[in-house]
Amino acid sequence: MSELLEVSDLVIEYHGASVVRAVDKFSMTIAPGEVLALVGESGCGKSSLARAVVGMEKPRSGSVDYRGLSVPFLGVRRRRSNFTSIQMVFQDPNSSLNPRVRVGQQISEGIRAAIERGDEGSSPEEWLERVGLPIGMVSRYAHELSGGQRQRVAIARALAARPDLLVADEPISALDASSQASVANMMRRLALDSGAGLLFISHDLAIVRLIADRTVVMYRGRIVESGVSDLIWNDPAHPYTRALISAIPEPDGKGILPAAPAADAPEEWRSSLPEALNRV
Numbered sequence: 001m002s003e004l005l006e007v008s009d010l011v012i013e014y015h016g017a018s019v020v021r022a023v024d025k026f027s028m029t030i031a032p033g034e035v036l037a038l039v040g041e042s043g044c045g046k047s048s049l050a051r052a053v054v055g056m057e058k059p060r061s062g063s064v065d066y067r068g069l070s071v072p073f074l075g076v077r078r079r080r081s082n083f084t085s086i087q088m089v090f091q092d093p094n095s096s097l098n099p100r101v102r103v104g105q106q107i108s109e110g111i112r113a114a115i116e117r118g119d120e121g122s123s124p125e126e127w128l129e130r131v132g133l134p135i136g137m138v139s140r141y142a143h144e145l146s147g148g149q150r151q152r153v154a155i156a157r158a159l160a161a162r163p164d165l166l167v168a169d170e171p172i173s174a175l176d177a178s179s180q181a182s183v184a185n186m187m188r189r190l191a192l193d194s195g196a197g198l199l200f201i202s203h204d205l206a207i208v209r210l211i212a213d214r215t216v217v218m219y220r221g222r223i224v225e226s227g228v229s230d231l232i233w234n235d236p237a238h239p240y241t242r243a244l245i246s247a248i249p250e251p252d253g254k255g256i257l258p259a260a261p262a263a264d265a266p267e268e269w270r271s272s273l274p275e276a277l278n279r280v
């Protein structure tokens, strides 16, 4: 199968008082119809990589190819209108929704982008139904919705554009725990219904395991482990992956408490992981 997305030896640096290398010689591929998860703790470089994939971040070196062509650096504004076959869902839905435009119109923007690329078109109401929202929400504004409803609208808007590749950066972190798995599943189903590839970024291996075909584990800008999601979950090869898994909160009857990090994890992972993983 030819690749939809190919990231090769990607390096992203931020130059301020000091140089931060956020992504360090990172390579991965996504095929059409594949769900790839990228997991890792806060600050490991996931968002920097996602932004580079959609043309919002300029690589220092390496390449990001989409359907065999280099993804141009478009910055934040131009990306939205020029490159609609790759869509992005952000952790904070407010960064992709316009507070002054009704929900229906915002989803229509996505539908228009799809029509411009030859799609036969759909209605905002259909998309609201697909993401589990009442169709009456077409006439609402974003501030009249809950955070979870806003994120569903952002997902509807992105999917209405019928992307070939959907990049979702922590799309379920802002949702309440009870709806995280169902929204993640919905994203998988809707992306695959359209034949799209999905890059699903999360720090939650338990949910990733449910929806991703393959999982890439990232630590300090690099890949420490990658493979079939179930294998990574059941038989993690790298101590960092084991630390991530053992730090997943477990119900203990009294509430949700973090489990102890893996015994063989280096001290820096053991101290930083529970805090990072409990950000939700």
Ligand SMILES: Nc1ncnc2c1ncn2[C@@H]1O[C@H](COP(=O)(O)OP(=O)(O)OP(=O)(O)O)[C@@H](O)[C@H]1O
Residues within 6 Å of the ligand: 014, 015, 016, 020, 021, 022, 040, 041, 042, 043, 044, 045, 046, 047, 048, 049
């Ligand atoms: N604009 C920027 N300028 C300077 N440093 C940055 C910038 N954006 C990110 N960084 C740094 O790059 C590193 C990777 O950040 P990035 O946001 O990609 O990580 P992340 O894994 O997505 O984290 P989170 O899960 O908290 O969003 C961090 O050390 C961060 O502080």
